[in-house]
Amino acid sequence: MLRYAIRRLALLVPILLGLSVLLFVWVRALPGGPAQALLGEHGSPDAERQVRIAYGLDRPLYVQYWSFLKRTVHLDFGTSIRTNQSVTSEFLTRFPMTIELTVAALIFAVGLGIPLGYLAARKHGRFLDHASVVGSLIGVTIPVFFLGFLLKYWVAIKLGWLPPSGRSNERIIATHPTNFYVLDGLLTREYDASWDAITHLILPAIALGSIPLAIIVRITRAAVIDVSHEDYVRTAEAKGLARSTVSRRHILRNAMLPVATTIGLQTGLLLSGAILTEIVFGLPGIGSFVYHAIQNRDYPVLQGFILIIAVIYVIVNLLVDLSYSLIDPRVRVGGGRG
Amino acid sequence: MRTKTVRGAIIIALSGALALSACAQSNRDTGGDNGTKAKDVIVFAASADPTTLDPAFASDGETFRVSKQIFEGLIDLKAGSTEVVPELAKSWDTSADGKAWTFHLQQGVKFTDGTDFDAAAVCANFDRWYNWKGLLLQNQSLSYYWQTVFGGFATKDNPDAPATSLYQSCEASDASTAVIHLTSPSSAFLPALSVSSFGMQSPTAMQKYEADKITGTGDAPKFAGTYWDQHPTGTGPYMLSKWEHGTQVELVRNDNYWGNKAKTQRLVFVTKPDVNDRKQSLQGGSIDGYDNVSPGDVDALKTAGFQVPLRPPLSLGYIGFNLAKPPMDNLKIRQAFAYAVNRDALVKAKYPPGAEVAKEFLPRALSGYTDDVPAYDYNVDKAKQLIAESGVKNPTIELAYPTDVSRPYMPVPQDNWSLIKADLEKAGFTVKKASDPWSPDYLRKYQAGEYQSYLIGWNADYADTDDFLGVFFRDISPQFGWDDANVRSLLAKARAETDPAQRASIYEQANKEIMTELPGLPYVLVGSAVALAKNVHGFVATPVTGNEDFSTVTVS
């Protein structure tokens, strides 16, 4: 298992190297190029030459790439052009927001999806089942941004039940030692701030979690149906075991493997969706920051953020793979399978 | 089998109904109000973070809105008007030649770090600006307003910086009297001092926290000190508490303020780039107000009971022509263009109440405005006839518009483009699209004269005619590709003229000349709008965006 993890981590190296080359080339290929983007509207040829020297853009490409790589290894991605803060610190202040949002969305999707999928499977062929199948197909189709606006329009603006945007109510004075607002409130005993942060998370989490929810419902349903047809379940039922015991001990547990895989795969989807969700709900996370960085040609931010996101993404996938062995003892990673 | 199909059909129908009902509109309207109420705070949403809290290095309204609360200038504009009133200077007088300005200062005023505000501090500020050195500090993106109003520096280190300066020296004749010497008389000098960039800053704090320590380049300056975002120090009613970059700037009351103290303890400017987000936050009750209301929301917000003060129209929208690019060099084509555009319909359709069709490159409120300029009232036949006379067969116009931007003079540039394009096509023009993201591409390209014709506009920096006509036409610019010695000399003459009546008549003459030659087509005069919750009192909208004083504002 450890060997497998190490091998998988080693595979990360070529991926990251390739990605860094791509990013390096990409930034240099953007219209106008980096020098012009740095100079902006007031660039004279003279000034442009100065920028090129200042940023080392006059050196051969491979030298530039090498120095870029060296800095990257030291987690030095430079300074954001837009905010004048170091890219690493920008990431650290914004990432907690995105994690909070992603976790909230996952809680929503998993918490609702597994019971729904299970129910649908148990009522196989009945109305609830059909409704859940069609409903999940529709769920996959509805764009995140539209659901976001629907929720915002009715729940927040028309009904006034929840705040329409932002991360916290600016009127509440709160301290943020970790930048996880929900956690911060608990740590500092400012429970109203925690509650406020939660109310701000609900709508975005629903919008972001809708597609994973739909997928989890479907996978759970299919897995449960599959498993309930397996011999051991029939045997257990035939043995006269209580239905609840059968479901708990045999069906759910065995059905969890594909579900876990799916949940892992949703991470990437959630990161994609986070861009849209954060923009719709005005949340200061990494998604909206990357988007504004693209609009503003904030290259250091783009390079740094995309690399970090990729690393996180790959690591999450690795964790998901490793977690299989915990859920399903039949999978012995590192042994025969690779 | 049959029942199964029917059931499936029902499910599909049901899901369709679900989707449709999700698209129906709810009539319930209970204006939501959540969040804990703490009275002693104002939360105001801005569309962007300040670029820096050192206003001397800034040139945008988002920065000035915040810095205005921290810093004060020698003079100010009277709340809601363009009239110059005393602030840190109690009074002033001018020498006979108009070159020496004596300011008599308020006494007993201190910066929030305890430094005395006196004549030495005034001179320290002017000398700081004048003595900025190096390519970077003399770049327009940092020292824009100094260069616009005063011109050059003690030494010229940036090839693009102006060669000469209006500023000569500053002298502290006693602790409360500062004399500014100019190199030539200027009528624009005094009103220009109301620009937030010329706010008085604490010389001690600027030195201690390295205000002028800047690295990087042009549009990507890196403020290496801590003055700009942690220790901006002025004399104003508020001082900085904390700036969370990208999220909010929080100010607290300056309890030692020399004048009327601010009525609310905390003032928070939150950054919400999306205008719909700002609107919904106000409707949801999490903010008390926001700036740059989109025109379509003005009536709706008013109906819903919000206050929507409109700023007097000091924003000018125009279509710029680049005379260096045929067929725009052809006067008949430019005239045909002007007659072809239904400016009246455009302004009615897309601008808030109070907006009007612009007849010239100057707001009605400023001196030198005249109705006596060639009018180009909507007339398609006339346009067609002019095209025929121009000798240009099937004229093609490239019309550029910016994306990712909303300005008071063009809330949705693309809409203006579509409307203007349709008008031009009716008159027989072929219209080609050009578009780029506002910053940096569009700004650079239009200034460099890369577009043939382009949608652009101007927001007043301060209420003076020179800030419009002078900015556009005082020098030959690639933007217009227009060389008219007559207009240029008129504008230079007006700027040096200190007699108001005389000055106005020179500007009137220039306006007529400009509208005859038509280097562009002004089409709208508009003011931006602010939206405030019902319970906000004491806010006075000023003509210049970002010049509002929040110290008088309360939330009940």
Next chain:
Amino acid sequence: MADSDPEATAGGGSAGGAAVDGGVAVAEKPAPAPGPAEVGQSLGREAFRRLRRNPVAIGGAVLVLLFVLVAILAPLLAPYDPVDQILKDQIRPGSFPGPSHEHWLGSDSLGRDELSRILFGARQSLLVGVLATTVGFAVGLLLGTLAGAFGGWVDNLVMRVVDILLSVPSLLLAISIAALLGQRLISVTLAVGVAQVPIFARLLRGTMLAERESDYVLAARSLGIRRRSIVLSHVLPNSLSPVLVQGTLSLATAIVDVAALSFLGLSGADPDVPEWGRMLAESQTFLSTAPRLAFLPCTAIVIAALGFTLLGESLREALDPKLRR
């Protein structure tokens, strides 16, 4: 290539009602004997028979057909020119003529007939959706075939490239590409297409590897048939049915992704050209005064994408005997 299921499905009940009833024998793995064309055909016929019985598939097919027809017939169906600002004089900021006898869905924010714009919008969606999916498919096909057919270091290299593409969230990838190439139709198409490449590449490689090891290929190889001809005439056609499913599903994704890019201000079309995503983005300002301007294009996007999703999912079910329960 052998099977032509999309036409068959969309075409309704014209073909093959008289399918073999004993068709359950469409074995899990193709028997060694029959040629691929034959397998494809009977597989297709059997799948089609199942599709016809599936209400979800019919629903999906109807929606897709509706969408395609609207796209093709837009000029005939639309009552007005979608770019003509006929109601311009009645436009005021924040208030536009609502639905009326002459204009069923009212006017948009520039006085253009909303119904005509929605109808014409189908064209843009279909065009970009199909083009993007084709790009994704074509590049994915190339990469997947290379990897699957040659194996070894080629496979390794290709899959690393795919891994790199997969390591960036697809929307982020699409935004980056669209930003890089500027606001043109081609860049949006490429952006959405490239984001789909890894899915197709993986899929094709996987199925091709599976086919490569299958008995009939081994048989063909032992008969001395050349690799290229095995790949082209045996392996590729048999790998196609999952691709067909993925293609249909990808069309749905592409339509939504294109809308998302427009929504983020990265639209490829001229501002005058009706495009659902952009219409939705533009309507956000009027959400409180004219919500229909947001809901109409969105409903259109959902309907079009839903059609392909329903069809794709039921195709998947029909083509994969294991899933059929």
